[in-house]
Amino acid sequence: MATTLPTPKVNHIGLPILDYRGGKTTLCAGCGHNAISERIVEAMFEMGVEPERVMKMSGIGCSSKSPAYFMIRSHSFNGVHGRMPAIASGAILANHTMTTIGVSGDGDTASIGMGQFVHLLRRNLPMIYIIENNGVYGLTKGQFSATADIGSKLKTGVINELPPIDTCALAIQLGATFVGRSFSGDKKQLLAMLKAAIAHKGTVLLDVISPCVTFNDHEGSTKSYKFMQENDEPINELGFVASFEDIEVDYDSGEVYEVEMHDGSNMKLRKLLEDYDPTDKANAVRTLMESAAKDEILTGVFYIDTEKPTFIDMLNVVDQPLGSLPEALTKPPKSALDGLMASLA
């Protein structure tokens, strides 16, 4: 009997998931970052994003290597340590028609890159910024980063005594318009969050706890798989329905917060924390601060604003990418220079 090869499943733009894969990872087996790369592949595939229309940006560190491990058909820029926001900003200014995803780490963002990170948030440039957060520097063999919790212990026995920077609280305060935290081990939540992030217009900050199996997955670490499994407190359960999907999800009214996304998609946040309103900035920051005091790691979508103009809107630029405007639109005519010269004579 002749066998027929099964037709590979394709997404709504007709591409198989293979077209979203990246190169083979060189990170450690079990590294949380690899799981995040897989979710990015699934999210981009399921959302039907054209791989050629994606820019992958990163800085330096284990996390920043990962753009090589997903979406090989997308343009990628692995820049310098802590400076991905500037490169991404420039690239977005040159071509705001792209979907831009930046991958950074806790060191790359919260230490060396803090200056650029906070200004990126203020501008609300349209991009997804993922922090693959493991609390340590991997490539230099396990020093604490600025997101390590007080009391967290290194393998060597060193205990962190400095307070952690909560990048989500910062992002909410400074102007990001979609802020969430997830865990690399929570496939369902992370995938839904990434899909919603793709649908959003503005700066998305996703802080994804991503355990470092080599330097920070032991007893006493607050960024280990075990610690996350025991202390992960989702504040809402995400349901995401893309604009091209025809699915009805029924929830009891009152327990769900519905968000109409920029591209027509719909995000449903089932409240797990009583009366949590993800559009209330002050409450979001207070909730994060209170949970930190209780050693809980809150996850979920903390804050969303679908109305705030992006930096691209404010610049009032033409619809076409600035980077590929024809000379006729960018080089003023001779009469312009003649006029200037006359005014200077």
Add this chain to the structure above:
Amino acid sequence: MATADLALGHEQGQRGDGRRVTNDFSINVATVNGSGSQSANSVLLKSIFGMGVPVSGKNLFPSNIAGQPTWFIIRASKDGYVARKRESEILVALNPDTVAADILELPAGGVVIHEQSLHLGEARGDLFYYPVPFDKITASICSEAKLRKLVKNMVYVGVVAQLLRIDLGVVESGLRRQFAKKQKVFDLNFGAAKAGFDYAAENLVKQDPYFIEHLDETRGKIVVDGNAAAGMGAVFAGVTVVAWYPITPSTSVIEATADLLKKFRLTPEGKATFAVIQAEDELAAIGMVLGAGWAGARSMTATSGPGMSLMAEFTGLGYYAEIPGVIVNVQRTGPSTGMPTRTQQSDLLSAAFLSHGDTKHPVLLPGSVKECFELTYAAFDLAERLQTPVFVLSDLDLGMNNWMSEPFDYPTKPLDRGKILFAEDLERLGGFARYRDVDGDAIGWRTLPGTRHPKASYFTRGSGHNDKAFYTEKPGEYVEVMERLARKVESARKLAPAPVVVKNGTSKIGFIAYGSTDFALRESLDQIRKEHGLEVDYLRVRAFPFAESVHDFVAAHERVYVVEQNRDAQMASLLKLDLAAEQTVKLRSILYYGGLPIDARTISEEFAVKEGL
């Protein structure tokens, strides 16, 4: 001027030899920073220009918002010399704090125009004094107290115009230009100038020998500062993304660029074909420039020394990942904060080699405001052709001062967007290797993000990579890329603006200079000819890496004087790295780096000492 390195030219008791001095002297307007004297100075300068007399202006200002002394030197020169001259013959003393020192620096026979209430008559017997009741005149024409400080400056313009015999009509048309669309402001200012003019006519008896007379040496010329010219260069080169951080003295490059973009680069629907972004620091500014350049934009930043130091790491990335971008550095006095409002040419070496690792960057060296326009324009073509960051090194003297110039020529050649592959090219070729030298010029082909072809993407990185842009730690693959980058310098040599051989005769002595030093050197070469009977040759370098003709020029001379405005002979050092060993011994340096623009006399004197003349 109270600057220590200026010659004290006076001889007590003499008021000159009585000869009339026409169209050949300098006026020093000594004021207080923040008093609004800038537009008055500009009107006086343009009035002399309007008389057809070649003129230049230098604003010697402090790093301060208000209250500190500032001097504006206007030089009229029938011979067309526009460099700084050491001494000014005429002092407009509006700053009581510096007047004593300023008077000491006048040559015998000099002129002091001063507020009447300052009793200066006894200070020196060899000067001409013109006391003027500025405050009284100002009060009589301006009822609003808060405007008087500004209007007072225009009164001095009128007084000087009358004393030098500048037509009031010329002043009027200068003012009309200055305040083109503001009739009320014009009326007030012209009223002030006229009041000063009339006061001088009625009350001052001309005793000094200095006159401005009509010439025809400025017809068809323009007056502009180098920063505005650089901004024009960028806009006419089609710049699309500008990222910057404010720093003196480069800020006005961006201000000019932004103004022109708003003027010329909005679509009929009012949409912008550009983005100007004030970054959080210079690290971000250059990062944005590279991100934008990578994604296909013509991108630029402007900065000065401290900002350029911050750009070092990113510039190395731009070099190694081969990304175009234009960096205009308006040099100021270093190191560190240095003297932020003083000029120097001391960022040459750091620009040429900015970053860790083995790097070399094209550096363009404009020597006039016209070249600020032309070379900034050229920098965009060069950056995209060579796929690398390109520096334009201007300086504070060139950038912030007003210069007379021939009008700029419209660049008619199409923009050179460099080697870019589009989807149809990839379809035809079946793919590409980003960093492969397929044309023998050491420049690969690139694609832009968003190109709709499965083979379009590549992975840009500052880490070790091979010709396919894949990560590598293999010595052979790494070296192959680095050697190609070294060969790219040879392409840059041919593509960068060629030097200007100002004179190449039969002299054994050659001069090499660059940038704003040109103005003083041209005057100095005339002094050397007149005073020593020596005809010497002169080549002005306009770019690094050096063209072959620079090598030829050195080879053709026995001794080559390199004149520049820094302590460490940076151009001479750069030349020594490039020249054959036997040629390097020919180089000797004439250096000035005190922060004021170099003057001709300094060069001539140093040359005479070195030559034993």
